[in-house]
Amino acid sequence: DQQVKQNSPSLSVQEGRISILNCDYTNSMFDYFLWYKKYPAEGPTFLISISSIKDKNEDGRFTVFLNKSAKHLSLHIVPSQPGDSAVYFCAASAPGANNLFFGTGTRLTVIP
Amino acid sequence: EPEVTQTPSHQVTQMGQEVILRCVPISNHLYFYWYRQILGQKVEFLVSFYNNEISEKSEIFDDQFSVERPDGSNFTLKIRSTKLEDSAMYFCASSLGTSAYNEQFFGPGTRLTVL
Numbered sequence: 001d002q003q004v005k006q007n008s009p010s011l012s013v014q015e016g017r018i019s020i021l022n023c024d025y026t027n028s029m030f031d032y033f034l035w036y037k038k039y040p041a042e043g044p045t046f047l048i049s050i051s052s053i054k055d056k057n058e059d060g061r062f063t064v065f066l067n068k069s070a071k072h073l074s075l076h077i078v079p080s081q082p083g084d085s086a087v088y089f090c091a092a093s094a095p096g097a098n099n100l101f102f103g104t105g106t107r108l109t110v111i112p
Numbered sequence: 113e114p115e116v117t118q119t120p121s122h123q124v125t126q127m128g129q130e131v132i133l134r135c136v137p138i139s140n141h142l143y144f145y146w147y148r149q150i151l152g153q154k155v156e157f158l159v160s161f162y163n164n165e166i167s168e169k170s171e172i173f174d175d176q177f178s179v180e181r182p183d184g185s186n187f188t189l190k191i192r193s194t195k196l197e198d199s200a201m202y203f204c205a206s207s208l209g210t211s212a213y214n215e216q217f218f219g220p221g222t223r224l225t226v227l
Binding site (some may be wrong): 049 | 116121143155160207216219
């Protein structure tokens with residue numbers, strides 16, 4: 001039962017270019033979406049989030065876009081840096097719930 | 113910067129044995145969580161805990177699992193009789209508030225290997 005899907009297991013991007021990571025969800029009750037970044041041997045680290053009342057949220061080099069009608073969100077990183085190389089997880093939650101539903105992650109490699 | 117810590121980093125056990133995974137959440141946080149990630153799969157929610165009781169649990173969190181906050185700092189996950197399929201990375205997380213609008217801070221994880 002994959003309510004949150006990340007269909008690209010990996011992505012390689014040249015330093016300085018834009019990285020676009022995609023995420024789809026099936027549960028229309030989800031109202032809050034998050035992106036976490038994970039380095040090896042570390043736990044997921046919160047990166048950026050977006051509420052369903054918005055369609056865009058920006059924080060420095062990171063922008064998350066939400067398309068509710070398509071049940072799709074994306075994370076844009078620009079410009080990409082080698083230190084951005086990590087696994088990126090998309091997560092979602094429903095109203096009143098504490099638990100997060102995670103995707104399977106996308107491994108981003110930024111090539112210097 | 114405050115962080116969630118977990119011990120041990122790696123636990124190896126025999127099938128049928130009991131294991132206790134330990135976590136120290138961020139000190140002023142009120143909500144605590146356990147997630148697990150089986151190798152190559154997604155991170156899955158197990159349980160959330162607030163005010164010394166379970167507030168939510170998933171289907172995975174069956175009778176062989178239990179959680180406890182034995183003192184003011186530790187938060188533990190006990191698996192009573194481990195199975196091979198319990199092998200996974202177990203992440204503890206904590207948050208200040210109750211909803212997902214409050215960022216959950218994750219620990220580095222404990223890798224559990226059941227032989």
